[in-house]
Amino acid sequence: MKRTIKKVAVLGSGIMGSRIACLFAGIGVQVLLLDIVPKEATESTNVLARNKVVNDALQAAIKSNPSPVYTPDVVKRITTGNFDDNLKDIAACDWVIEVVVERLDIKRSLYEKVEQYRKKGTLVTSNTSGIPIHLLAEGRSEDFKKHFCGTHFFNPPRYLRLLEIIPTKDTDQSVTNFLLHYGDLYLGKTTVLAKDTPAFIANRVGVFGIMNIFHVMQKLGLNIDEVDALTGPVIGRPKSATFRTADVVGIDTMVKVAKDLRNNLPDDEAKEMFVIPAWLEKIVTNNWLGDKTGGGFFKKIKLPLAEGSPEEQKRDTEIQTLNLDTFEYAPRNKPKFATLDAVKPIEDVRQRIPVLFAGTDKAGEFYGQLFYALFSYISYRIPEISDESYRIDDAMKAGFGWEIGAFETWDLLGVAKTAEMMKAAGFTYASWVDEMLAAGNTSFYKTEKGKRLYYDIPSKTYQLIPGTGVFIVLSNYTDKVVWKNSHAALYDIGDEVVALQWNTKMNSIGSEVLDAANKSIAIAEEKYKGLVIANDGANFSAGANVGMIFMFAVEQEYDELDLAIRMFQNTVMRVRYSSVPVVIAPHGLTLGGGCEMNLHADKVCAAAETYIGLVELGVGLIPGGGGTKEFVLRAADEMHEDEPETITLKNRFLTIATAKVATSALEAYSLGILRKGLDEVVMNQNRRITEAKRSVLEMYDSGYVMPVPRKDIKVLGKSALGALLVGVNGMQRAGYATAHDALVARKLAYVMCGGDLSEQSLVSEQYLLDLEREAFLSLCGERKTLERLQSVLKTGKPVRN
Structure with a gap:
C-alpha cells in the first residue's frame, strides 16, 4: 500500500516526546501531542488545567537551547491534549509514536487504549531505549503487531541524526521498509x-566504549582532563569527548544503562567491562550526576573576590575538574603528550589516527588499548546486534557523533596488521575477520565507481550499502579527479557534472580556494554541463581566511589586501556569471565569505542544518566579498509601492549589522539569504549533493542562459542614509552597540544606500562592489578591528571593544 504521513500523534510530552513533536512539525506534518491530566485537575472541566502537563512541556521545549524547531511558526502545527479527553483523536492520525515513561506496564496499558481508537493500518511505534520491543507488542491484535515496531530517536532528535528502526518478528516487512525510507528522506535521519x-x-557499542575508556584510564593512571583531551576532536569524536558528554547525558543514566547491559547480557564475552568502578559508584551516591545536579565530572566554581572588592561585585567563575583520587574539584590542567603535539599540524583526522595509534608515549598506549578492545567488541556483535558492519558504523556516527566509524578506523590502521597486533596484546576477535582476510579481502569497505561497498560476511563479497546509491560522497570519487591543487579538488561525479571540494581549516576560503573555484568554472564551461560546489567536511565554510586579512592589515599591505578582496569579489561574480549552471550545497557553518559565495549561486541546495549568515560586523568589517552588494540588489528587487522603500532596505541592513545567522536553512528564507521558490532545503544532509547535481542537469536541459550583469539596481542615497544613521545612533545610545560597532554600521549604511547620493539612482553591481571594497579596506586600518581579528585568531571569538 502507498502510505502517506499527514498527521502524527505523539503520546508523551517529556523531553523526547515534545522534541519529536517539534521535529515532525518542522517538516510540515500536523502533530497531536498528548500527555496525562494533572492529578489536581482530574475533576476539572477547564481545558487549560487538564492540558497543563502537555502545554508546559511544549513551552519548555520551545524555549530550550538549542532550539528543537527550524522556525518558530512550526509550533502552529502542534495541537495539544490529554489521554483522557483526546486519545480518541488518534483515529485521524497516520502514525502514533509512544514516548511515555520507561515502564512496561504503563506502556502496555496505554497500547490497550490506543487499540480502541486507531484505525487499521495505522503505524504504532515506541521510542523506548530500554524495553525489548517484542514485549511491548504482547497481547495486541494481529493488525497492531503487523504495524508496530521500535523507532528509537536520539536526543536532541532535531540534531542527532540517528534513528534506529527495530522490528519484531511480527512486523510487516513493508512497514520496516517504509520507516527506513521515511526517516531518511523526510526526517533527514541516518x-x-x-x-x-x-x-x-548505538547505545550497546557506545556505552561499552565509554566503560572501556574508564577501565583503560584506571589501568594507565590517567586523569579526567587527559582522557577528554585524548577522546575528543583529535580522533574525530565530539568536543564534549568522554566525561563532558557523561555530564550532559547524566551520569546516573549512563550507569543505569551499563548495569542493565551487564544484567541482561549473560553471554556477552566482555560483560565484565560493564562493571561500575568504585569511584563511579561513589559519584552517583554523592548525587554528582552532571549538569542536572550542578556538577559531576566538571563543576562551575565561583572564584573568591579580590581583597577589598565590594561584596555585591559579580564574581568570576571557572570550570573545575573532579580529582578521582581526592574527590575534590580543582582547576583544569592542559594535558601534555608528545603524541598529541605530533598531530597538531595534521588537519585530516583520517591521517591523524594512524599517527596517534603509533605513538610511543602513554597516549599511544591509551589508543592501542582503546582501539583493540573496541575492534574486538564490534567483531563479536555481528550477527548478534546487526548482520552488517556498516550499520554499526552508521549508528555510532549518527548517534554518538563519531566522525569515523569503528570498522572504518580498523580499516585506516590496516585490518591484517592490527589483527596481529591485537593477538600479540592478548585481545581476540571473531573468526569471520580471519576468514575475510584468508579470502584475500583486506578491508571492511572499498569504493568502486563513486559508490561505497561493504564486506558482506555470508557471501564473502563486497556489496553496495543499501540506500546509498542516491548519495554522492565526494571522498568516494578520488579516482575521478579532474583537477586539483594543494587545498582543493574537482571531481567528475557523472552525467557531465563536476563538483568542487576544498579542505582547509574550518574550510576557510583563501587564495588557493579562490583559484580552484575559478579554474573549476572554466573547466565546467569548456567540457561539462555544470558545477556543484560542496564538501564532505563538518562545515561548508567558516568564511574568508581571517589570518591572511589580519596579516596584510597589520603589515599595512593595503595593495595586497585590495587585490585579495578584488579576487574574492571577482570569484563570486564568476559564480554568478558563468555560462553553465553553478549550484552550491552548503551544510553546517556557512559564514561570511561562505555565505557570500552561496548568495551568488544559480541555486542553493542547503541541508536543513545549515547555519548561514554574514557575520563580518562581529570582527569590525562589512561583507566585502559581494555580500553587501547582493543584499542591496535583493532589497531593490523586493521594494514595492505599498510600503515605504526604506523598510526593505532597513531589514536587510539590520540582518548584516547584527551579524544575524540563520539557525536553520528554513530560517534563512526569512532572512533573505535563501530565495523562496528557487533555493531548496534538503532534509537529509547526505542527499544535498545529489539534489544539487539534479538541479544542475535540470537547468542545463532547460536551456540555461548566462545571466546579464545588473546595471539597474535602485539605491536610495541620502534619504535612506539619514534614517539608517539615526537608527545606528539610537542603538549606540541604548548600549546595544559599542562606538566601534556604530562606526562599522555607518560604513555599512553608506554602502547600502549607494553612497552620499542626493537622490535615488540606478547603479551597477560593480559600483556597489567598489563601495563595498573601499569600506572594507578602510576598516582594516582601524585598531579596534585589528583587535577583533586577532582575538578570533587566538580564541575563536571576537573581543567586544
Whole structure:
C-alpha cells in the first residue's frame, strides 16, 4: 500500500516526546501531542488545567537551547491534549509514536487504549531505549503487531541524526521498509535497522566504549582532563569527548544503562567491562550526576573576590575538574603528550589516527588499548546486534557523533596488521575477520565507481550499502579527479557534472580556494554541463581566511589586501556569471565569505542544518566579498509601492549589522539569504549533493542562459542614509552597540544606500562592489578591528571593544 504521513500523534510530552513533536512539525506534518491530566485537575472541566502537563512541556521545549524547531511558526502545527479527553483523536492520525515513561506496564496499558481508537493500518511505534520491543507488542491484535515496531530517536532528535528502526518478528516487512525510507528522506535521519537486543546498536557499542575508556584510564593512571583531551576532536569524536558528554547525558543514566547491559547480557564475552568502578559508584551516591545536579565530572566554581572588592561585585567563575583520587574539584590542567603535539599540524583526522595509534608515549598506549578492545567488541556483535558492519558504523556516527566509524578506523590502521597486533596484546576477535582476510579481502569497505561497498560476511563479497546509491560522497570519487591543487579538488561525479571540494581549516576560503573555484568554472564551461560546489567536511565554510586579512592589515599591505578582496569579489561574480549552471550545497557553518559565495549561486541546495549568515560586523568589517552588494540588489528587487522603500532596505541592513545567522536553512528564507521558490532545503544532509547535481542537469536541459550583469539596481542615497544613521545612533545610545560597532554600521549604511547620493539612482553591481571594497579596506586600518581579528585568531571569538 502507498502510505502517506499527514498527521502524527505523539503520546508523551517529556523531553523526547515534545522534541519529536517539534521535529515532525518542522517538516510540515500536523502533530497531536498528548500527555496525562494533572492529578489536581482530574475533576476539572477547564481545558487549560487538564492540558497543563502537555502545554508546559511544549513551552519548555520551545524555549530550550538549542532550539528543537527550524522556525518558530512550526509550533502552529502542534495541537495539544490529554489521554483522557483526546486519545480518541488518534483515529485521524497516520502514525502514533509512544514516548511515555520507561515502564512496561504503563506502556502496555496505554497500547490497550490506543487499540480502541486507531484505525487499521495505522503505524504504532515506541521510542523506548530500554524495553525489548517484542514485549511491548504482547497481547495486541494481529493488525497492531503487523504495524508496530521500535523507532528509537536520539536526543536532541532535531540534531542527532540517528534513528534506529527495530522490528519484531511480527512486523510487516513493508512497514520496516517504509520507516527506513521515511526517516531518511523526510526526517533527514541516518536510519539504521537494528535487532531487538538490549540497548540496540548505538547505545550497546557506545556505552561499552565509554566503560572501556574508564577501565583503560584506571589501568594507565590517567586523569579526567587527559582522557577528554585524548577522546575528543583529535580522533574525530565530539568536543564534549568522554566525561563532558557523561555530564550532559547524566551520569546516573549512563550507569543505569551499563548495569542493565551487564544484567541482561549473560553471554556477552566482555560483560565484565560493564562493571561500575568504585569511584563511579561513589559519584552517583554523592548525587554528582552532571549538569542536572550542578556538577559531576566538571563543576562551575565561583572564584573568591579580590581583597577589598565590594561584596555585591559579580564574581568570576571557572570550570573545575573532579580529582578521582581526592574527590575534590580543582582547576583544569592542559594535558601534555608528545603524541598529541605530533598531530597538531595534521588537519585530516583520517591521517591523524594512524599517527596517534603509533605513538610511543602513554597516549599511544591509551589508543592501542582503546582501539583493540573496541575492534574486538564490534567483531563479536555481528550477527548478534546487526548482520552488517556498516550499520554499526552508521549508528555510532549518527548517534554518538563519531566522525569515523569503528570498522572504518580498523580499516585506516590496516585490518591484517592490527589483527596481529591485537593477538600479540592478548585481545581476540571473531573468526569471520580471519576468514575475510584468508579470502584475500583486506578491508571492511572499498569504493568502486563513486559508490561505497561493504564486506558482506555470508557471501564473502563486497556489496553496495543499501540506500546509498542516491548519495554522492565526494571522498568516494578520488579516482575521478579532474583537477586539483594543494587545498582543493574537482571531481567528475557523472552525467557531465563536476563538483568542487576544498579542505582547509574550518574550510576557510583563501587564495588557493579562490583559484580552484575559478579554474573549476572554466573547466565546467569548456567540457561539462555544470558545477556543484560542496564538501564532505563538518562545515561548508567558516568564511574568508581571517589570518591572511589580519596579516596584510597589520603589515599595512593595503595593495595586497585590495587585490585579495578584488579576487574574492571577482570569484563570486564568476559564480554568478558563468555560462553553465553553478549550484552550491552548503551544510553546517556557512559564514561570511561562505555565505557570500552561496548568495551568488544559480541555486542553493542547503541541508536543513545549515547555519548561514554574514557575520563580518562581529570582527569590525562589512561583507566585502559581494555580500553587501547582493543584499542591496535583493532589497531593490523586493521594494514595492505599498510600503515605504526604506523598510526593505532597513531589514536587510539590520540582518548584516547584527551579524544575524540563520539557525536553520528554513530560517534563512526569512532572512533573505535563501530565495523562496528557487533555493531548496534538503532534509537529509547526505542527499544535498545529489539534489544539487539534479538541479544542475535540470537547468542545463532547460536551456540555461548566462545571466546579464545588473546595471539597474535602485539605491536610495541620502534619504535612506539619514534614517539608517539615526537608527545606528539610537542603538549606540541604548548600549546595544559599542562606538566601534556604530562606526562599522555607518560604513555599512553608506554602502547600502549607494553612497552620499542626493537622490535615488540606478547603479551597477560593480559600483556597489567598489563601495563595498573601499569600506572594507578602510576598516582594516582601524585598531579596534585589528583587535577583533586577532582575538578570533587566538580564541575563536571576537573581543567586544
